[in-house]
Structures are given as C-alpha cells and as structure tokens.
Amino acid sequence: MTSCDLCVVRNRAICSALDGRELAALNAIGRTRNIVAGESLIWEGEESVLVANVIEGVLKLSTNTEDGREQIVGVVYPSDFIGRPFGGTAGQGVTALTDAKVCVFARRDFDAFAREHPGLEHKLLERTLGELDRTRRWMLLLGRKSASEKVASFLVEMAERLSGAGCRIDAEDPNRRWLVLPFSRQQIADVLGLTIETVSRQFTRLKTQGIVELPSRRDVVVLDFQGLVAEAG
Amino acid sequence: MTSCDLCVVRNRAICSALDGRELAALNAIGRTRNIVAGESLIWEGEESVLVANVIEGVLKLSTNTEDGREQIVGVVYPSDFIGRPFGGTAGQGVTALTDAKVCVFARRDFDAFAREHPGLEHKLLERTLGELDRTRRWMLLLGRKSASEKVASFLVEMAERLSGAGCRIDAEDPNRRWLVLPFSRQQIADVLGLTIETVSRQFTRLKTQGIVELPSRRDVVVLDFQGLVAEAG
DNA sequence: CGAGCAGTTGAGGATCATCAACGGATGTGG
DNA sequence: CCACATCCGTTGATGATCCTCAACTGCTCG
CATH class of the missing domain: 1.10.10.10 (Winged helix-like DNA-binding domain superfamily/Winged helix DNA-binding domain)
Structure with missing residues (x-):
C-alpha cells in the first residue's frame, strides 16, 4: 500500500490517470512535504529542479520586475500541478499563501516517468490547456478592466x-x-x-x-x- | 507522398513528432486553408470544433468584454498550434492579422488521433507549457508596467x-x-x-x-x- | 502598555483615457 | 487630373482614474 492510497486529491490530480501498480512507481520517486505560509518552493529564474502536486493549501505563482514590482500570475489549489516539466528555467516563483502540503518530485525523475506514461501526460496536457485558457481570460481583466x-x-x-x-x-x-x-x-x-x-x-x-x-x-x-x-x- | 512532405513548418510544428506513416494518417484528416487578413478562424465562446497548425502568417488570439473592449491575449506565428483540443468551448477568438495559411483539423478527429500518438501529445504539451510561461510573463507587463x-x-x-x-x-x-x-x-x-x-x-x-x-x-x-x-x- | 503590522482614510498629483480636431495616404468618381 | 471621401494615425486640451505619500486606526503580541 502506497501513501497515495490515502491521498485526498488522489482522484482529482493528474495521478488519477494511473493504476495501482503505476501509482506505486510514482510514489517511489516522490515525497510529501509541508510548507508554512510565506515559504517558497520554487524561485523565478532558477533552473527547474522540482515539480509537485498540491495536496492541501493555496499557493501563488508570481513574477517580479527588477525594481521589485510584483505580479501574481496564478493561484493553485489542492489537486493542481506546479512546476515546469521538460527542461528550462522556472518562469515564476511559487510561494505558499497558507500552510500547505505538496507531493514533490525531482523534475528529471518526473520527466522520465511521464514520458513512459502517456495517460499521465494526457492529464497534464488537459490541465495545462485549461490553465492557459484561464490565464488568458485573466489578461482581459488586467488589460481592460x-x-x-x-x-x-x-x-x-x-x-x-x-x-x-x-x-x-x-x-x-x-x-x-x-x-x-x-x-x-x-x-x-x-x-x-x-x-x-x-x-x-x-x-x-x-x-x-x-x-x-x-x-x-x-x-x-x-x-x-x-x-x-x-x-x- | 503527403502534402506534409512539402510543408515548410514540418520540422518545427508538433507534427515533427511523427514518422512518415503517422504523418500520412494525420494528413488524411487535415486540410490546408487560406485565410485573408482580418478573417476569423475561431470565435470566442463557441464550441471548439477545429484546431490547426499555422503554416504562414500571423494571427491574434483575443477576448472581449460584453461592452466591446478587446484584449489581445496571444499572437501566433508559423509552426504554432491553435485551438482547444479535448473538449470545451473556445476561450478566445482567433483572427488573422496578415494573410495566412493554416492546416486545420476537425477537433474530434484530432483528439482521437492525438490520444493514439503520445509523441504528438508530448510535443503539444511542451508547446502548451511554453506558451503558458510566455503568457504569464506577459501578465507582468499588463499589470505592472x-x-x-x-x-x-x-x-x-x-x-x-x-x-x-x-x-x-x-x-x-x-x-x-x-x-x-x-x-x-x-x-x-x-x-x-x-x-x-x-x-x-x-x-x-x-x-x-x-x-x-x-x-x-x-x-x-x-x-x-x-x-x-x-x-x- | 507600547511596538509592530495590516489595513484604512485623506490630500494631492501623475498618468493615461477621453474627446476633438487635424494630417497624410489611398482610392473613387466626376 | 483633381476634388472628395475614407481610413488610419497624430496631436492637443481636458479630465478621470488610480498612484503616491502621509497620517491614522485597530489588532496582536511581547
């Protein structure tokens, strides 16, 4: 029995694409981590080293200008996925707004696992497409309201x-x-x-x-x- | 020989994930279409019926408020992918800024094809993740500059x-x-x-x-x- | 009790939108 | 070929919105 069996977001997160056996394999490369409000998990501009699923709590995604102005570009809730798989640098920082619990993976491990599990990639794709739609609608607010x-x-x-x-x-x-x-x-x-x-x-x-x-x-x-x-x- | 063999974006678009045989199958469900500047391919809020690859030209993605204010939320160039696969409604309209040529697919056909070709979905995922990063960085401009x-x-x-x-x-x-x-x-x-x-x-x-x-x-x-x-x- | 923090309120000013007039390029018809 | 209309962009005057700076309030915590 993996800890995933007890996970409250088990059926909503991208992990829902996996069967018991696959889930055990994913569980083997991940671990849960608690974050206190205000703590950062990922820093803007750094190389992308980890990705995660949110289990509990709310986190913000933010970018900053050099002179310190901040823009929050996304808010993530339980079952949401965070981080930048497949190379590159983190485009935005991730910081907990409330105390939070996340299920983290080394990006390289996750990348390799995802490439072998198309169902997982598909879930991630659907989620990313939805997030892109939502983000673009938010741009209307920023630019025109x-x-x-x-x-x-x-x-x-x-x-x-x-x-x-x-x-x-x-x-x-x-x-x-x-x-x-x-x-x-x-x-x-x-x-x-x-x-x-x-x-x-x-x-x-x-x-x-x-x-x-x-x-x-x-x-x-x-x-x-x-x-x-x-x-x- | 498929028309894809002659396609100028063949090696940059998501199609690059496919081999000759697969490409022929994709080619069978798609067709090229010319669009004149100002013409729309997709309308905001309508059900998503088609997706496409851009071959030539530049197109805008835009959303509008009810009272007519417009925000352009994205600009797509040759080799970019447009449209909303996997259900739902189109979150934004797509309109040609210049005369353009696109390779269109019925969304249902594309969805089915993609689900059978994980390599294609992977390319689309990478592209979508990149687009999401770019879009979020643009939000800093809209909100704070x-x-x-x-x-x-x-x-x-x-x-x-x-x-x-x-x-x-x-x-x-x-x-x-x-x-x-x-x-x-x-x-x-x-x-x-x-x-x-x-x-x-x-x-x-x-x-x-x-x-x-x-x-x-x-x-x-x-x-x-x-x-x-x-x-x- | 006082310090510190988050939020509120006020006064004043900068930025950007609005409204309006004008200029230049292109196209049409007399 | 030249008047004329039309479209797109520029420029100017004015004003609303939102930012900046500052003081103040209420809470929490030592």
Missing part, C-alpha cells in the same frame, strides 16, 4: 474557486456567500495589478453599497452575489 | 519573435534592426492594454529620443536596441 471591475471580478472568482474549502453558500439565500480569503490586501493588489490603497477603497465602497460585509481582514460576506457579478463587467 | 515600458517591451518582443520574417538585424550594427509590424496601432493598443492615442504618443516619443525611426505605419527601424531594452524595464 477598471479597479472596481477588477475587485468585483476577484471576489466572484474567489467565490467559485474556493467553493468547498473557504466558501459557503447560504442555504436559504444562494445570493449570500461567506468567503475566507487566502490573500492579504497587498496580495490582492498584486493579483489585480493595483495598489493596496485602491483595493482597500474598493472594498469599503462595496461595503458602503451593501454588496459585502467585512467582519474581519480575511473574511468577506457577499450579501448580493448577483450585484457583484454585475460589477465585474 | 507603465505605458512607455509596455511599448518598449512590445517592440523588443517583436524584434525577437519576427526574427527571420519581418525583422532584419543590421549586419554592421547589431544594435540596429528593421521590423515590419503585423499590427495596426489599435491592435498594438489591444495587446498592451492601452488606447491608440497613448501608443501613438509613445511611438513619437521614442522617435524624438532617437531610439527608433518610423518610415511608414507598419515599419519600425530600431536605432538603439539596447536603449529599447533599457526602456522595457
């Missing part, structure tokens, strides 16, 4: 991505949702290409308009999900 | 991507390059998340500073490539 549209879009996206962990839909009123954001205000700003002050002002505006409540820093209660979607443009 | 940095970055990127067709490096002075842009000013604005007026002003500023010459609408002579890279931030 206003600050208010950006913040509203962010909250809508969070409500969708966090469903299950960190998001609860009110049983009586589906228009009402409760989110626990894995982001600080600065990180939200870095996702949206805004400053922290602008994000803050947009949050208080949404609060003033009665679209959300803000019980604490990381909590958002969406009172009017439809209104939020309308704001998202 | 100023108009002047955006335009300079755009010209640097063009000088690199067009090398060969549409870009000539001066034999005597490698710092001097001549580009023929496949974009109108409006399209450049749609790539960079700016307005046409801002793009125009940045071009004339670069001209005034002696970094470029603008002999015609689509021509750019870069006089100081290093200076341009410095401006790109």
Whole structure:
C-alpha cells in the first residue's frame, strides 16, 4: 500500500490517470512535504529542479520586475500541478499563501516517468490547456478592466474557486456567500495589478453599497452575489 | 507522398513528432486553408470544433468584454498550434492579422488521433507549457508596467519573435534592426492594454529620443536596441 | 502598555483615457 | 487630373482614474 492510497486529491490530480501498480512507481520517486505560509518552493529564474502536486493549501505563482514590482500570475489549489516539466528555467516563483502540503518530485525523475506514461501526460496536457485558457481570460481583466471591475471580478472568482474549502453558500439565500480569503490586501493588489490603497477603497465602497460585509481582514460576506457579478463587467 | 512532405513548418510544428506513416494518417484528416487578413478562424465562446497548425502568417488570439473592449491575449506565428483540443468551448477568438495559411483539423478527429500518438501529445504539451510561461510573463507587463515600458517591451518582443520574417538585424550594427509590424496601432493598443492615442504618443516619443525611426505605419527601424531594452524595464 | 503590522482614510498629483480636431495616404468618381 | 471621401494615425486640451505619500486606526503580541 502506497501513501497515495490515502491521498485526498488522489482522484482529482493528474495521478488519477494511473493504476495501482503505476501509482506505486510514482510514489517511489516522490515525497510529501509541508510548507508554512510565506515559504517558497520554487524561485523565478532558477533552473527547474522540482515539480509537485498540491495536496492541501493555496499557493501563488508570481513574477517580479527588477525594481521589485510584483505580479501574481496564478493561484493553485489542492489537486493542481506546479512546476515546469521538460527542461528550462522556472518562469515564476511559487510561494505558499497558507500552510500547505505538496507531493514533490525531482523534475528529471518526473520527466522520465511521464514520458513512459502517456495517460499521465494526457492529464497534464488537459490541465495545462485549461490553465492557459484561464490565464488568458485573466489578461482581459488586467488589460481592460477598471479597479472596481477588477475587485468585483476577484471576489466572484474567489467565490467559485474556493467553493468547498473557504466558501459557503447560504442555504436559504444562494445570493449570500461567506468567503475566507487566502490573500492579504497587498496580495490582492498584486493579483489585480493595483495598489493596496485602491483595493482597500474598493472594498469599503462595496461595503458602503451593501454588496459585502467585512467582519474581519480575511473574511468577506457577499450579501448580493448577483450585484457583484454585475460589477465585474 | 503527403502534402506534409512539402510543408515548410514540418520540422518545427508538433507534427515533427511523427514518422512518415503517422504523418500520412494525420494528413488524411487535415486540410490546408487560406485565410485573408482580418478573417476569423475561431470565435470566442463557441464550441471548439477545429484546431490547426499555422503554416504562414500571423494571427491574434483575443477576448472581449460584453461592452466591446478587446484584449489581445496571444499572437501566433508559423509552426504554432491553435485551438482547444479535448473538449470545451473556445476561450478566445482567433483572427488573422496578415494573410495566412493554416492546416486545420476537425477537433474530434484530432483528439482521437492525438490520444493514439503520445509523441504528438508530448510535443503539444511542451508547446502548451511554453506558451503558458510566455503568457504569464506577459501578465507582468499588463499589470505592472507603465505605458512607455509596455511599448518598449512590445517592440523588443517583436524584434525577437519576427526574427527571420519581418525583422532584419543590421549586419554592421547589431544594435540596429528593421521590423515590419503585423499590427495596426489599435491592435498594438489591444495587446498592451492601452488606447491608440497613448501608443501613438509613445511611438513619437521614442522617435524624438532617437531610439527608433518610423518610415511608414507598419515599419519600425530600431536605432538603439539596447536603449529599447533599457526602456522595457 | 507600547511596538509592530495590516489595513484604512485623506490630500494631492501623475498618468493615461477621453474627446476633438487635424494630417497624410489611398482610392473613387466626376 | 483633381476634388472628395475614407481610413488610419497624430496631436492637443481636458479630465478621470488610480498612484503616491502621509497620517491614522485597530489588532496582536511581547
């Protein structure tokens, strides 16, 4: 019995392409690793030495300009794959936003294993194609949306991505949702290409308009999900 | 002999993973198609019915907001792959910027073929991973760079991507390059998340500073490539 | 209690968008 | 061949949006 048998993302991650025997082989070259919030797993520009599956927690992918400006270019959740297989350098850093647990592989080992298991590569391809689509849609937000549209879009996206962990839909009123954001205000700003002050002002505006409540820093209660979607443009 | 034998992108496109026999099979399910500048091959939001390899020309991938704002989220060149295999809807429209020639496949046929040819899927995976990296780096530009940095970055990127067709490096002075842009000013604005007026002003500023010459609408002579890279931030 | 951190609020200003007029190139018809 | 229209790009004036700088608030933790 491999530890994979107990893995909570077993049926959602790319590993779902493998049978028991193959899974044992994959398990032999990987190991789980715990990461605390704020810790980095991969650094931008370094040679790609490891890849991983996310088991628990939320991590960010980010790039920086030389003078220190940051842009968060992706957010990964349990069952998502991270890292750059098949050579090259890591295009972006990977840092935990919450405490996290990942299943890591040496990139070379993973590459070799993947090439021998087309089913795994296929899963990875589907996942990568989906991620590319999602990323390109986010570019529309970065390039063409206003600050208010950006913040509203962010909250809508969070409500969708966090469903299950960190998001609860009110049983009586589906228009009402409760989110626990894995982001600080600065990180939200870095996702949206805004400053922290602008994000803050947009949050208080949404609060003033009665679209959300803000019980604490990381909590958002969406009172009017439809209104939020309308704001998202 | 298949028409693939004569294909100019034969050794660069994903087809390079196939041997003669396999290529003949792929050739049987595809056909070449000519597209005139401005014509669309795929529309955003429609069901994904075809995929293609680019043989000649340059095409844009774009998404639009409901109220008509456009963001160009990708540009594809000869040997690049376009379309969304493995189900779902097309995340972005594909439109020719120049007259183009593509090798199209019905998505279902391509999907089935790919699943039987892991080498092809592997090439497609490598290409998709590279495209995702490139796209994420472009997000840094959209979210965090100023108009002047955006335009300079755009010209640097063009000088690199067009090398060969549409870009000539001066034999005597490698710092001097001549580009023929496949974009109108409006399209450049749609790539960079700016307005046409801002793009125009940045071009004339670069001209005034002696970094470029603008002999015609689509021509750019870069006089100081290093200076341009410095401006790109 | 005070220090430190994250977030909020305010004032002022830079950047970029908007609106409008104009210029140059190309094409058409008289 | 020249008026005229059209398209694309440039330039200018003005203003909105969002950034910058600064002060302040509320929390948490020693």
